[in-house]
Amino acid sequence: MRVYNTLSREKEEFQPLEDIVRIYSCGPTVYQYAHIGNMRTYVFMDLLRKVLQFNNYNLKHVMNITDVGHLVSDMDDGEDKLNKSARLQQKSPYEIAKFYTEVFMSDLQALHIQTPEIIVYATDHITEMIAFVEDLVNRGVAYETSDGIYFDSAKFEGYGKLSRLDLEEQQAGARVAVNTEKHNPADFALWKKAPPEHIMQWPSPWGQGFPGWHIECSTMAEKYLGDAFDIHTGGVDHIPVHHENEIAQSESRLGHQWVKYWMHGEFMMVNGGKMSKSLGNAYRLADLQERGFSPLHFRYFCLNAHYRNKLNFTWDAMAGAKTSYDRLHAAVFAHKNGTDEACHTEADLLRTQFAEAVNDDLNAPKALGFLWNMARLPAKSQYIYDLILACDSILSLGLEATPVVETVSLEADVEAMVEARRVARANKDWAASDRIRDELKAQGILIEDTAQGMKWRKA
RNA sequence: GGCGCCAUAGCCAAGUGGUAAGGCAGAGCUCUGCAAAAGCUCGAUUCCCCAGUUCAAAUCUGGGUGGCGCCUCCA
Numbered sequence: 001m002r003v004y005n006t007l008s009r010e011k012e013e014f015q016p017l018e019d020i021v022r023i024y025s026c027g028p029t030v031y032q033y034a035h036i037g038n039m040r041t042y043v044f045m046d047l048l049r050k051v052l053q054f055n056n057y058n059l060k061h062v063m064n065i066t067d068v069g070h071l072v073s074d075m076d077d078g079e080d081k082l083n084k085s086a087r088l089q090q091k092s093p094y095e096i097a098k099f100y101t102e103v104f105m106s107d108l109q110a111l112h113i114q115t116p117e118i119i120v121y122a123t124d125h126i127t128e129m130i131a132f133v134e135d136l137v138n139r140g141v142a143y144e145t146s147d148g149i150y151f152d153s154a155k156f157e158g159y160g161k162l163s164r165l166d167l168e169e170q171q172a173g174a175r176v177a178v179n180t181e182k183h184n185p186a187d188f189a190l191w192k193k194a195p196p197e198h199i200m201q202w203p204s205p206w207g208q209g210f211p212g213w214h215i216e217c218s219t220m221a222e223k224y225l226g227d228a229f230d231i232h233t234g235g236v237d238h239i240p241v242h243h244e245n246e247i248a249q250s251e252s253r254l255g256h257q258w259v260k261y262w263m264h265g266e267f268m269m270v271n272g273g274k275m276s277k278s279l280g281n282a283y284r285l286a287d288l289q290e291r292g293f294s295p296l297h298f299r300y301f302c303l304n305a306h307y308r309n310k311l312n313f314t315w316d317a318m319a320g321a322k323t324s325y326d327r328l329h330a331a332v333f334a335h336k337n338g339t340d341e342a343c344h345t346e347a348d349l350l351r352t353q354f355a356e357a358v359n360d361d362l363n364a365p366k367a368l369g370f371l372w373n374m375a376r377l378p379a380k381s382q383y384i385y386d387l388i389l390a391c392d393s394i395l396s397l398g399l400e401a402t403p404v405v406e407t408v409s410l411e412a413d414v415e416a417m418v419e420a421r422r423v424a425r426a427n428k429d430w431a432a433s434d435r436i437r438d439e440l441k442a443q444g445i446l447i448e449d450t451a452q453g454m455k456w457r458k459a
Numbered sequence: 460g461g462c463g464c465c466a467u468a469g470c471c472a473a474g475u476g477g478u479a480a481g482g483c484a485g486a487g488c489u490c491u492g493c494a495a496a497a498g499c500u501c502g503a504u505u506c507c508c509c510a511g512u513u514c515a516a517a518u519c520u521g522g523g524u525g526g527c528g529c530c531u532c533c534a
Contacts, residue, residue, distance in 0.1 A: 081532085276533085320482070
């Protein structure tokens with residue numbers, strides 16, 4: 001299989017360092033609800049897992065839960081996000097973290113995203129982080145200021161190699177130097193000294209404090225995956241700061257290349273623009289469900305675009321994905337227990353093309369096209385059904401489930417109307433029959449007469 | 460000011476040198492009392508514009524135009 005490596009900006013043949021594939025994924029900061037843009041990145045992460053497994057690799061995958069240390073500003077002087085959320089909601093940071101972590105894990109499950117083998121919490125690794133920072137200080141690449149311990153970006157010559165940003169050029173911009181104690185603008189906090197009112201704080205060689213945001217990933221990745229591993233994933237927004245800083249910390253300490261492949265998921269747009277809370281378009285999975293879109297409809301929506309391209313979310317596009325998914329599901333189900341003589345050569349070819357597509361840098365949209373071609377094969381055959389389910393072990397769209405006609409529990413009076421229409425139809429009173437159907441439609445209930453009798457579903 | 464990405468039918472979206480996947484919406488047909496649902500068929504002579512390279516370009520090069528993102532937190 002081939003994957004696009006942000007470090008080289010090229011697709012590369014995937015070759016693991018050892019038999020077992022080691023992955024680290026930047027997980028959520030659990031101070032608020034995750035929105036669908038966040039979830040898109042985890043669908044991408046899951047697709048990567050599934051394709052690796054399809055290629056018979058065993059995985060050791062670590063995902064962190066950031067429950068401390070992520071400041072509201074990158075100026076290294078803002079408030080910790082957990083701390084702030086806790087203050088606003090008048091709860092303890094641990095309660096906040098626990099609540100949002102549970103919602104997050106539940107969303108993952110709903111989206112058929114496999115839980116990585118190892119889930120780790122930043123607050124469980126404070127001791128290791130302090131040791132990591134001490135080591136950097138001892139190596140002379142970090143220094144102390146009045147408010148914390150900072151990494152000296154000038155001491156790491158590879159700084160900027162992931163984002164390919166020229167620091168000198170960047171400084172010509174509007175960036176405001178707020179911390180005059182920093183040696184270089186790009187220097188970042190490894191450890192912050194905590195003011196007394198700061199809720200989350202731990203003792204350290206530098207007094208009471210809390211860890212910088214970037215140190216947690218470097219520390220936990222090393223603890224669970226060793227001093228080098230295969231793939232590090234995250235959103236594209238993490239390339240310039242977070243991941244650049246992780247590399248600086250870890251490679252300064254390890255003295256060699258830390259991560260072989262960096263993979264990043266692109267952003268989700270809304271109506272052609274950025275998704276943001278202030279615009280009120282940072283939808284959650286729950287918002288979609290309120291509008292009648294299931295998590296799997298959303299997964300299908302995500303898989304219909306390549307993970308490295310921006311995906312434009314609109315309600316129209318979402319509705320299209322829903323219809324498309326439901327029809328695909330029904331078309332696939334038509335093959336179950338099918339006894340037609342299927343052309344195995346044709347079906348096998350599509351299966352091969354499907355595999356080639358996912359192995360080519362996780363090209364799910366292309367693969368989905370082949371899946372549709374399989375589902376639309378005229379001969380209905382169990383053979384094809386099995387092939388499709390094998391493909392779905394990668395896409396995880398839940399196609400093995402029996403499609404259920406979406407029915408609504410009927411109110412007593414609605415039930416009476418349905419019965420009245422049944423009688424009208426039996427009497428061939430088409431006028432009455434159509435009138436009742438229109439009335440029900442006005443109430444949002446669609447009537448369908450099928451060979452199996454009258455069916456109804458929500459509009 | 461710097462860096463980068465993108466521009467394919469009404470919409471979403473693959474395709475990165477060999478003559479435009481797939482889906483949604485739409486149109487026609489079949490079927491059903493009429494509808495709906497379902498099935499079948501149709502749909503870009505063309506890939507933002509201009510020039511160039513090539514036997515051959517949506518795909519490569521150069522120049523435009525337009526949109527978006529990053530350089531502040533962000534998946």
